[in-house]
Amino acid sequence: MSFLTLEHVTHYYFSKESYVKALDNISFTMKEGEFVSLLGPSGCGKSTLLSIIAGIIPQTQGQVRLQQEELIKQNQAIGYMLQQDYLFPWKTIIENVLIGPKIHNNITDEIKQYASTLLSEVGLKDIESKYPSELSGGMRQRVALVRTLINDPKILLLDEPFSALDYQTKLKLEDLVSNLLKTYKKTAVLVTHDIGEAIAMSDRIILLDSHPGSIAKIYDVPLELRDETPFNVRKHPKYQLLFDKVWEQLEQKDDSSTIRDDNHE
Numbered sequence: 001m002s003f004l005t006l007e008h009v010t011h012y013y014f015s016k017e018s019y020v021k022a023l024d025n026i027s028f029t030m031k032e033g034e035f036v037s038l039l040g041p042s043g044c045g046k047s048t049l050l051s052i053i054a055g056i057i058p059q060t061q062g063q064v065r066l067q068q069e070e071l072i073k074q075n076q077a078i079g080y081m082l083q084q085d086y087l088f089p090w091k092t093i094i095e096n097v098l099i100g101p102k103i104h105n106n107i108t109d110e111i112k113q114y115a116s117t118l119l120s121e122v123g124l125k126d127i128e129s130k131y132p133s134e135l136s137g138g139m140r141q142r143v144a145l146v147r148t149l150i151n152d153p154k155i156l157l158l159d160e161p162f163s164a165l166d167y168q169t170k171l172k173l174e175d176l177v178s179n180l181l182k183t184y185k186k187t188a189v190l191v192t193h194d195i196g197e198a199i200a201m202s203d204r205i206i207l208l209d210s211h212p213g214s215i216a217k218i219y220d221v222p223l224e225l226r227d228e229t230p231f232n233v234r235k236h237p238k239y240q241l242l243f244d245k246v247w248e249q250l251e252q253k254d255d256s257s258t259i260r261d262d263n264h265e
């Protein structure tokens with residue numbers, strides 16, 4: 001059984017005078033532990049699709065099914081990480097990290113210990129009593145990652161979490177996130193418009209067309225690349241080959257043709 005299934009998901013945004021078709025007939029499945037990127041130009045509906053998967057907005061048509069449906073209803077199964085870290089400036093780092101357990105009335109010695117372990121795993125020791133304003137952008141994003149992981153989500157939805165960072169910090173954080181998600185066997189969907197990032201991080205890439213957002217093509221990332229860290233993937237010859245294929249597809253202006261690889265279900 002697949003972990004996440006989308007069947008014929010279509011979405012319209014309505015206003016009083018008009019409407020926008022943001023997504024058209026999106027169907028794909030994901031296995032548990034898989035890392036999938038949604039790649040496409042601005043406005044192709046990436047964030048809309050992520051919000052639909054998260055249950056934040058209901059799709060106009062189609063089905064979204066998550067294996068852990070019961071947990072989702074309790075708000076425990078989904079972790080969201082965004083471009084901005086949204087840390088509360090008036091709370092210390094540890095208070096920010098423990099916000100989820102606090103809401104669920106679950107502050108235990110065990111969870112506090114887990115918070116410390118995760119903070120040190122992301123290279124943030126001895127900052128628990130600091131405030132977000134005392135940290136760099138990359139450090140704050142690492143805190144946001146810990147705040148997401150502490151709730152033990154079954155699936156992580158990552159909406160361009162690295163795009164506000166400088167290039168060096170972004171590459172380091174990609175390695176860190178990839179390593180942590182593999183260690184904790186998390187399923188993840190990454191939204192990005194960065195081809196290199198999609199190849200470096202993912203098992204599979206879903207390339208979207210715009211107006212309306214639809215699946216243009218699905219790429220399986222070669223197995224040799226999946227065993228490498230994102231930083232090392234970029235040095236692999238197969239990285240460049242896949243980059244060029246995706247680039248070529250993006251350059252094609254014929255929006256009406258929808259081509260799909262086999263073996264992606």
Ligand SMILES: Nc1ncnc2c1ncn2[C@@H]1O[C@H](COP(=O)(O)OP(=O)(O)OP(=O)(O)O)[C@@H](O)[C@H]1O
Binds near residue numbers: 041044048
């Ligand atoms: N709340 C809204 N009301 C009306 N139209 C919207 C709304 N949100 C998004 N749209 C439209 O839906 C389409 C998809 O938007 P979406 O933000 O999902 O794309 P995106 O690929 O995430 O873009 P970006 O990379 O710029 O964030 C766009 O045409 C956008 O203008």
